[in-house]
Amino acid sequence: QVHLVESGGGVVQPGSSLRLSCAASGFTFSNYGMHWVRQAPGKGLEWVALIRHDGSNKYYVDSVKGRFTISRDNSKNTLYLQMNSLRAEDTAVYYCAGNFDIWGQGTVVTVSS
Amino acid sequence: DVVMTQSPLSLPVTLGQPASISCRSSQSLVYSDGNTYLSWFQQRPGQSPRRLIYRVSSRDSGVPDRFSGSGSGTDFTLEISRVEAEDVGIYYCMQGTHLYTFGQGTKLEIK
Numbered sequence: 706q707v708h709l710v711e712s713g714g715g716v717v718q719p720g721s722s723l724r725l726s727c728a729a730s731g732f733t734f735s736n737y738g739m740h741w742v743r744q745a746p747g748k749g750l751e752w753v754a755l756i757r758h759d760g761s762n763k764y765y766v767d768s769v770k771g772r773f774t775i776s777r778d779n780s781k782n783t784l785y786l787q788m789n790s791l792r793a794e795d796t797a798v799y800y801c802a803g804n805f806d807i808w809g810q811g812t813v814v815t816v817s818s
Numbered sequence: 819d820v821v822m823t824q825s826p827l828s829l830p831v832t833l834g835q836p837a838s839i840s841c842r843s844s845q846s847l848v849y850s851d852g853n854t855y856l857s858w859f860q861q862r863p864g865q866s867p868r869r870l871i872y873r874v875s876s877r878d879s880g881v882p883d884r885f886s887g888s889g890s891g892t893d894f895t896l897e898i899s900r901v902e903a904e905d906v907g908i909y910y911c912m913q914g915t916h917l918y919t920f921g922q923g924t925k926l927e928i929k
Contacts, residue, residue: 740918742867750859750910752918767819795819798856800866805857805912806878808866 707731709801713781714812721791721816727784727801727809735759735779741786743797744811753799754786768794791816820845820913824921830929837898840923841911846891848915855914857895858887861923862907871896903928 713725740774741753754775755764763775773785784801791814798811821844831837847854858871869878871887874894884899898905906928911921 749908750861750912750920751925752912752920755918766917804866805859805914806869807871808868810866 707807709803709807709809711799711801711809711812712798714814716817717791718814718818719792719816720787722787723814725784725786725788725799725801725812725814729782729784729803729807732807733801734777734782734803736810737807739777739784740802741775742800742802743786743795743814744800745794745797746799751797755783779785788807788814793817820847820914820916820919820922822911822919822921824909824911827922827924829924831901831926833903835901837901837905838923839896839909839911839925841889841894841896843892843913845916847894847913848891854890855887856887856889856894857887857912857914859910859912859920860905860907861910862904865907869911870877882885891927898926901926901928918927 708730710728739756743751752780756775772790776785792814796816800811801809824844825840834850854874856874859867861867870885875887886897888895908923908925910923913919
């Protein structure tokens with residue numbers, strides 16, 4: 706069965722760091738471009754970052770450039786999102802998605818003092 | 819940046835009746851390879867998003883054939899031929915031609 710399971714969310718103070726993980730199973734992870742998508746409380750979906758299937762290229766939404774880093778370990782079937790200098794506006798449910806046709810259940814990140 | 823504008827934002831529909839959601843992009847979504855990367859997603863209450871349609875009109879596996887997508891260039895439409903109770907949720911269009919941008923979402927409810 707195809708699965709993506711996010712972890713690593715939590716409550717942190719502004720300026721802190723957090724690393725999200727997304728564990729994949731049931732499909733050939735190394736064939737998939739992987740995305741992070743977030744959803745602030747009561748708001749719509751916002752694309753955050755993409756990493757190509759082989760890690761060769763990475764892309765970010767402007768609001769996280771220089772603060773967030775997407776990476777992957779195909780030997781471990783795992784996607785990561787390193788989030789630094791967190792702001793209140795980064796508070797959201799963070800979803801990982803494979804080619805947008807496979808989605809995880811999300812992990813909640815709350816940035817608050 | 820490409821802006822995606824959906825209408826309506828709220829869509830009350832009677833069971834068994836059709837529904838239509840419009841999505842307009844601020845730039846053409848035709849990519850250099852000739853494809854148009856416009857997708858539609860459904861998010862049921864309390865659930866993760868699910869893709870319904872990709873490349874304007876291709877249905878994902880397992881998606882009922884009452885869902886259909888159409889359009890070209892900058893104007894796109896998602897149609898549901900006969901709304902069922904399980905269709906309640908928020909529908910998003912998303913462009914994947916110029917990186918990625920979602921529309922604001924359209925909330926479908928049963929009248």
